[in-house]
Amino acid sequence: MNATADSIDDGGNEPAENYLNCSNTIASWAFTLDHKRIGVMYLVGICIALLLGGLFAMAIRLQLWMPEGMLFDEQMYNEIFTLHGAIMVFLFIIPSVPATFGNFFLPIMLGAKDVAFPRMNLASFYLWVFGTIFFVAAMLFTGLDTGWTFYTPYSAETSKAPVVAATMGVFILGFSSIFTGLNFVVTVNTMRPPGMTWFRMPLFLWSIYATGVIQLLATPVLGITVLLLGAEAVFHIGIFDPRYGGDPVLYQHFFWFYSHPAVYIMILPGMGIISELLPVYCRKPIFGYKFIALSSIAIALLGFLVWGHHMFVSSESTIAAVIFSGLTFSVSIPSGIKVFNWLATMYKGNIHMNTGMCYVMAFMFLFTIGGLTGLHLGTLATDVPLHDTYFVVAHFHYVMMGGALIAFLAGIFHWWPKMFGKMYNEFWGQVSAMLVFIGFNLTFFPQFYLGTLGMPRRYASYEGREGFPISEALVDQFTHLHRVSTGGAFVLATGLVIAAAVLLAALLWGRRAPRNPWGGATLEWTCTSPPIHSNFIDTPSVGDPYFYENMEWDPELGGFKTLPPAKPIETSEHQPAGSE
Amino acid sequence: MSATTPHAGDLHAHRFHAHHFDTQEQQFQAGKLGMWLFLATEVLFFSGMFCAYTIYRVIHPEVFAFAHQFLDPTLGAANTLVLLVSSLSVAWAVRCAQTNKQGMLLANLVFTVLCAGIFMGVKSVEYTLKFHEGLLWRSAYSFVEGSHPDLGPAHEQLRQFGLVSLGIGAAIVVLGMLVGVGLRKARGLFLAVALIGILVGSVCLARAGVVEEMTETQMGQMLNVGGYALAIGLGSLITGVILLGGENRGARWAFFAIAATVVGLGAGCLAANVYTANKEANAHSTHAHSTHGEAASAAGEQHDVSHDETHEAGSQHRATETTALVNEFTEEKLLYGGEGPKFPGIFFSIYYAMTGVHAIHILCGIGVFVWIIYRAAAGHFEPSYYGPVEYVGLYWHLVDLIWIYLFPLLYLIQ
Incomplete structure (x- = not known):
């Protein structure tokens, strides 16, 4: 279909009915098969998870204000950090971007009406809800204190009820994740519109696709691992528990075979968001499209080969450690490709520092630090002293939180007008980004230093005790650094609260969003804000997702409008998807 | 997954054509790819247990060589045959749907669940007898050599x-x-x-x-x-x-x-x-x-102390008491942890994990087949729409294939 002046409508006259108000009974939400509503329900759910996990994080930081621990005893502290880690990993980060923005925008970016299996999509959401309730209740009522990794032999020896309940929760959540991933892979493979070849897809779809592949290939291994762990705890089957002749390191291998790729489940969608936002706010086509697209796949595949670097000090053989160390460095190549291509995209771009772009900049800064400190941990000689110290904590928070969470925030500010049809306050949005950035660095940068000083992770106090003396000077140093970190955590929390307030205020008082407020060229900006129930009235024509020359700012609309093309946009003669 | 609700508004489309697919063909391909991906996850799910099997067989080859004798290859072979035949019938069912032979479609599907039932019947005999003899997983293993349960x-x-x-x-x-x-x-x-x-x-x-x-x-x-x-x-x-x-x-x-x-x-x-x-x-x-006494190697277990009681309490009726005894055994076993093929429990841990998870897949398959038979009898399938039959067939082939690996790995160890 060719775009003509007549067919271009930039949203002066939006239809009154959209996916939010086309029906409003509770059942119409609870049993909806609409990917947009499922995405919104996921968004609400994971924000609650983020809040919960965040509260536990603040409790941890407060505990460490005093060298002897301020709030809890050791047992309680163990339970708190287990809750924090497990909630953040399984309930927030893993589903965050794919289940919300992936669900909402993947079909729209494909010009489709829905994902391939809408019912499975809804089932995925309810599995998530059910798993979450089960998991959180299990942890709260039974006092799970194994850490989010459930390492044997401790998890097989400690009281079995919490371990069994929590592992069942993880099993259910795994199914939810598999359903989402499977849906996305099938949708991208079979439902791309005519003209959208693999290399004309928006990069967000590439990253969601790569994520889906990891979800499919890694999550079942976690499923069988937690199943065997549950059986170990109840029946003592002797596979992981050394008391019965089992091998605890085997558990670590099984666990990290999932959980290391899971790190890329967390970060790849975030990278996709950055690749999507950068060109829009720089008003310049993405640099090195193919390299960014293929680096997502490379990360997904290489991510499966590096799990052994979690076990450098767990009696792994030297030769295995050397091989895993080498493979670990290989992941930095595709990651580096992405970062350099993003920088090249910004070069000589017309950078608009909107809130979304502020978060993108924060991501690039923080992710780069997170990635580079990963090299220290992938190097055998430096990993040995740094293992299980705060250096590791700081490293993965820079990647997970500075990467995945910040990208999630960037995405939410970028797409909020499209999802809910309301504009937010730009100034306060930027303030939130600033506070999050400063607060984040205050919280976690000192932890690198703490780690190199030898502060171990997961300790409820650091005053030393009989048998483990610690010098006065070191306690002082630890105390100062922990206090900076705790102070930073409060700045960070303030920033996040402001971000949430800005977005919620927009829902109530925001001005009506135009169709294309930022001037994006992907298909979601061609449908109304918020989209109608079936996304598009007519199947949209597929163009270059990063071509911005044919649109200009219209002050009346408060957004961008498409200029009629000088010559008809060529539609590709490629066959529809599925026939490649 | 395909839509089961007809879209009344769309007169041109097939009644099971879901609104978000452009064509029937696209819908079919999407469903098929979805099932293949699901099968990939299934393979990876089982891979964990195959991995555990490999590791423990390498570490304790003698345990596997000893313990597999408690499994009856004839029963295993019979089940293998039953599953192979059911795989044939389900493939035939797909063909019948393609050629619109409604009667044969139903007959083949019902025959497939019949086979699934036979498989579970044989399995229940194997499991029950092992439970009675105390051939259990690592911590509960209480079979005593030379005893005549x-x-x-x-x-x-x-x-x-x-x-x-x-x-x-x-x-x-x-x-x-x-x-x-x-x-x-x-x-x-x-x-x-x-x-x-x-x-x-x-x-x-x-x-x-x-x-x-x-x-x-x-x-x-x-x-x-x-x-x-x-x-x-x-x-x-x-x-x-x-x-x-x-x-x-x-x-x-x-x-x-x-x-x-x-x-x-x-x-x-x-x-x-x-x-x-x-x-x-x-x-x-x-x-x-007894057969098992014969099969067992000469190295006897040290703990025939209380085997008579075990064997009395062996029936499931006294679950609590059995557990107590099992724990006694366990403590004792720990003392002799490192000597020879005394602890076939690890073999049975893996045996129950693998065949148990496989049996759960058979049960799920039966459930899905009942649903497919419901739809087949209601006349939902025809040459232009038979996706669900094919998807379930693919699933069934995989369940069959996993058994084809389990049978030699567990029953036919040399």
């Missing part, structure tokens, strides 16, 4: 189980006929019976679990009554729910599918039971020792 009660139990299954299967067939001539209005009755059955069953089972001063016979009766009441309750529940669904022909065939499964279960169970009982009798008459 009296498997009589177990065989009797299995015989009853097989006969009751056949009876229930026959009853369901009759019920299905009745439904066919219009018993739909009786669904309230079925649901009421279901409620009573489930209540009575749960109460009996709970009592058997809670009340302590009960003789073994009383306990046994309680468990039997409870079990059957629960079975009848669940059966009626399924019946009632199917009747709620309407579409008479589909409902009737769904009944027949369930009946075929249960009959298969009974038949498989009875056949395997007769076979094992005969084998034991032969072994007793020709040798002074």
